[in-house]
Amino acid sequence: MxxxxxxxxxxxxxxxxxxxxxxxxxxxxxxxxxxxxxxxxxxxxxxxxxxxxxxxxxxxxxxxxxxxxxxxxxxxxxxxxxxxxxxxxxxxxxxxxxxxxxxxxxxxxxxxxxxxxxxxxxxxxxxxxxxxxxxxxxxxxxxxxxxxxxxxxxxxxxxxxxSKGWSSQPSLFETSMTIRPASISEINAAFAWCHKFIYRRENYSYSAAFMEFVKVVFLKLLSDKAIHANPEASVSEDGTLQIPANEVKFSTAWIERMERESPNPVADVQFGNLVRDLEEEIRKRNKKRIFNPGEILDLSPETIKGVVAKLQDLDLYSMDSDLNGRLFETFLNATLRGKDLGQFFTPRSVVKLATRLADLQVRRDHVDTMIDACCGTGGFLIESLSDMWAKVDGNKSLSAAEKGKLREDIATQRIFGIDVAKEPALARIARINMYLHGDGGSRVYQLDALDKRVRSHPTETREVRDEKDEFKYVAETSGFDVALTNPPFAKEYARKTDVERQILDQYELAFQDSGRTRKPVSSLKSSMMFIERYHDLLRPGGRLVTVIDDSILGGDREKRIRSYVRDKFIVKAVVSLPGDAFQRSQARVKTSIVVLQKKHHPEEEQTPVFMYYCTRVGIDEVARQRVLPIDEENRKAAEAEIEKVGSLYKAFLDGRADADDWTVAADAINGRMDVKACLPSPGRNVEKWQDAGHKVLSVGEMLRPAFGAVEISADGLQSIDRASDIVVPAENDDLVTLLRVRYDGVAESGETIVASDSTYDVLYKVKAGDVVISHINAVHGAVAVIPVELEGMVATKEYTVCRPREGYHPFLIWQMLRTPEARADLLLASTGMGRTRVDWGIVSQLQLPVPSVEVSEAAVKAVEDARSLERKAQALYETAARTLGASLNLDNAEARALLAAFKPPR
CATH class of the missing domain: 3.90.1570.30 (tt1808, chain A)
Incomplete structure (x- = not known):
């Protein structure tokens, strides 16, 4: 040209x-x-x-x-x-x-x-x-x-x-849409509705319906993510987004317009394009697999449209970062959720506290590489990403270019996740989670992390083998700075199968020294195996921050596990979690968070240990769906406790005096390692009481046992005060009514049985004025004084039945034993790592201040007055019932006969 x-x-x-x-x-x-x-x-x-x-x-x-x-x-x-x-x-x-x-x-x-x-x-x-x-x-x-x-x-x-004055009925291209934030309860209710809608309309199994629903939610999250990034979207103070409707793909309006071109546009166009785009990223090795090649969204157009209509106005992307974990927990039943395997999902506040304790490092010259080798749906991965990105953004010495480079490095190269579950595939859900938060799950692997050899099998696809080879290379060549994790508590590997036997043979902990030989154990909990596995994966000086079953920290059978920990790690911190921390997962397991640092050499000495007992972390997530005002209070209390523990631990690491009250000597963990055994101790207020002029006595000086005490049963029945009140089931076919003691300190009648049907070898008839102490639930307040109307009922050996010594009223001792101070000391002195038991040997040694005569008399009179009022109230109830029954003939012989003849058994 x-x-x-x-x-x-x-x-x-x-x-x-x-x-x-x-x-x-x-x-x-x-x-x-x-x-x-x-x-x-x-x-x-x-x-x-x-x-x-x-x-x-x-x-x-x-x-x-x-x-x-x-x-x-x-x-x-x-x-x-x-x-x-x-x-x-x-x-x-x-x-x-x-x-x-x-x-x-x-x-x-x-x-x-x-x-x-x-x-x-x-x-x-x-x-x-x-x-x-x-x-x-x-x-x-x-x-x-x-x-x-x-x-x-x-x-x-x-x-x-x-000037042409266009006006028409609203359409996708001219109206705006409102996408609003929603509460957790509203999201859960909407998800529950959608899942049930799919389950019923499509005739899928429970888990299959869930996985199809995950696909739809993925599309919804992608749509919401795009809306948040769209400059056309305006945001109000309450977080509500307003955006032109033609900018929103996840809507019924989009579906209705596209139905002219495709019978099922969400499945054919949106999900089809998504799968193809992801396949291209997998081919380039930029992403790991989320969906199978050619996978489809296998739901009818009507079902998809119903789900879209339910969710289109809700903003899912602004929800808590572990949204997919919440979604997963909400809809899979106990078996699918892994309850039988001990695979419980970690409360968000526990995740946040553990991440705070991990102290992930992000500097110009070094960025920590973290791993969760049992990542589930990715809670720890997302929290680590958020924590490390926040440290980048908060570093004022970094340029914008440096920040961008560091953020990309963290997202794509520094956060590793592994999960073995295949049905449902948790690793893929974790990849979805990471994909939506800036990473794409490029470092999330589906494999058995406990197989140290990361073995491949001929039947596996090339993609799976490549995935294993990739992780194996990283693990063997570079290792990790931090392991942040909550391994399954109850899952076991046993030698019954070849696969699990071969894995167990790789573990030092799977063998016990027996004289001159090493004897293989028949099975080993995966939570214990993960301690050894993380030791392998961590670099020298690397940190393991893990939720752990307290039985490992203090149980007699786990002594050798603790010995392994002391040999291989420096114990930096043990933070006890409340017993109800995992209530949302319906897990009745007492847990702690431990921070372990891999030794540089075997001779490295243990240093003092930071210990703390939490009371609020974890209990802010409840099992119920309905939201109550107390939930927000609990959430704020958990956040405040996380901040306090994090600050104290930082003070401990810096050697400041702030943390002295929460520091124990190195030799304190030579036996047990749990906080209850190492940090607080019973009787901590005895000197204060004495300094205040109070007389201090042991419970054994105020009560003497009549039944259920170890030292008495060893002497035989003849040493018991009222031997005539002993019932020997093997020799007695009389009907007996078992006594129960509630947490509120009230004794009541329990089941009536034939004495010979009892599983106990001896029972004891209680009398009015006896003080009855539950061995199992005394720490919850299960201590009672027997009233006259319950005299003659029988107590099992799960109770100690006592009589006050001269000068001490049963009501006074009853009140003292149920105070928080007494129960706390009983708890600290108790044995066992699960259900806390306190026998007479522990109760008798409990020391308490003796009140003055005036205080004692006032306390006793108050209880007597209360019991008198209770009896009067009961009499009034009975009078009201008789009056009503007599005036209207509501209490008659025929009615009583019918009840006696046809009422079902209790």
Missing amino acids: PSSFNSQRNMFCDRAVLGNEASVETFFVNRLLEELGYRDGQIKTKESLTKLMVSEGRQRKMYRPDYALEVDNTIRWVVEAKARDESLLPFVGQAASYCHKINASHRDGNPVTHFIMTNGDQTEVYEWDRQDPILSLSFKDFDGVSEKWVKLKEIMSPDAFA
């Missing part, structure tokens, strides 16, 4: 700069639209437009133009740009078809009136329903004065469309 021609210029650019399509858009179309008077908010670029099925000759394809122009929030015309050497004619049909599709979505009228085709050299204006252009302009016609330029401005400026 002659140089003189290249040098030609119009009002927008030199012709020479127009080459490919991108340059035509940048130097010609963008400037043209600005000159016509369109604001940025009125110009919709290709990326923000919805692909539609359009006609191209005899073929059909998914298509969207390069630009769409809005006036009054309604698309009025579109632009298709091409390279300067491309002919416009072959593309006219698809642009016209796109305009037709938009107009077809409106019930009244056709808002899209024109489209423009241009390659810079030639620009043609079409009315949407005509095959020939109504105006053609050459490059030179754009000079600001030509007749064609004036005509173009007249028919295509914003004012020209506004």
Whole structure:
């Protein structure tokens, strides 16, 4: 082309700069639209437009133009740009078809009136329903004065469309949508409805219905993520998002418009495109597999539309970062959720506290690499990502470029997750979680982390083998700085199968020293195996922060596990969690968080240990779905406790005095390692009471046992005060009523049985005034004084029955034993790691201050008055019932006979 021609210029650019399509858009179309008077908010670029099925000759394809122009929030015309050497004619049909599709979505009228085709050299204006252009302009016609330029401005400026007064029924392209934040209970209720809707309509199994639902929720989350990133979205103070409806794919309006082109558009178009895009990322090794090749969303159009209608207005992306974990917990039943395997999901506050204790390092010269080798749905992974990104963003010494590089490095190279579960595939759900939070799950693996050899099998696909090889290489060549995890508590590996036997043979902990030989154990809990596995995976000096069953820290059978820990690690911290911390997972397991540092060499000495006992962390997540005001209070209390523990641990690491009260000597963990055994001790207030002038006595000096005490049963029945009240079941067929003592300190009648049916070898008849102490539940307040009406009932050996010594009233001792101070001391002195037992040997040694005569008499009188009022209240109830029954004949012999004849057994 002659140089003189290249040098030609119009009002927008030199012709020479127009080459490919991108340059035509940048130097010609963008400037043209600005000159016509369109604001940025009125110009919709290709990326923000919805692909539609359009006609191209005899073929059909998914298509969207390069630009769409809005006036009054309604698309009025579109632009298709091409390279300067491309002919416009072959593309006219698809642009016209796109305009037709938009107009077809409106019930009244056709808002899209024109489209423009241009390659810079030639620009043609079409009315949407005509095959020939109504105006053609050459490059030179754009000079600001030509007749064609004036005509173009007249028919295509914003004012020209506004003056036409377009008005129609709302459609996807002209209305806005509101996407609002929702509470956890509202989300859970919506999810429950959707899951049940799918389960019932599609005849799927419970788990299969769940996995199809996960696919739909994934599309919803992607849509919400795009909305949050869309500059067209406006956010109100309460977090509500307002966005043009045509920017939202996850909506019934989008489905209704697309139904003209596809019978099931969400499944065919949205999910189909998603799977294809992910497959391309997998092929490039940028992502790990989430869905199988060619996997489909196997739900009917009606079912999908119902789920979309239920969820479209809710903002899921702004929910708690472990949304998918919550979703998973909500819908899988106990077996699928892994309860039988001990696989419990970690409360968010526990995750946050553990991550705080992990103290993940992010600096210019070093970024920690973390791993959770039993990651489940990815809670620890997401929290680590959030924590490390926050440290990057908060570092004022970093440039924007440095921050961006560090964030990408953290997301793609520093956070590793593993999960073995295949049905359901937890690792894939974790990948979804990470994908939606900036990573894509590129370092989440589905394999058995406890197999140290990470063995592949011939039946596995090349993709699976490559995945294992990739992790094995990282583990063997670089290792990890931090393991942050909550391994399953109850799952065991046993030598009954070849696979598990071969894995056990890899573990030092799977063998016990027996004289001169090493004897293999028959089975080993995976939680114990993970301690050894993480030791292998961590670099010297690396930190293991793990939730652990307290039985490992203090149980007699786990001594050798603790010995292994002391040999291989420096114990930095043990933080006790409340007994109800895992109530949402219906797990009755007392747990702690431990921080262990891998030794650099075997001779490295144990240092003092930070210990703390939490009372609020974990209990902020309740099993019930209904939200109560107390839940917000518990959440704030848990957050405050996390902050306190984190600050104290930092003070401990810095050697500050703030943490002295929460520090124990190194030799304190030579036996047990649990906080209860090492930090607090019973009798801590004895000196204070004595200094205040109070007389301090042991319970054994105020009570003497009549039944259930170890020292008495050893002497035989003849040493018991009332031997005549002993019932020997093997020798007695009389009916007896078992005594029960409630947590509130009230004794009541229990089951009536034939004495010989009792599983106990001896029972004891109680009398009025006896003090009865539960061995199992005394720490909960299960101590009672027997009233007259319960005299003659029998207590089992799970109780100690006592009589007050001279000078001490049973009501006084009863009240003292039920005080928080007494129960706390009993708890600290108790044995066992599960249900806390306190026998007479422990109770008798409990020391308590003796109140003055005046205080004692006042306390006893108050109890006597209360019991008198209770008896009066009971008499009034009975009088009311008799009066009503007599006046209306509601209590008669025939009614009583019918009850006696037909009432079901208790």
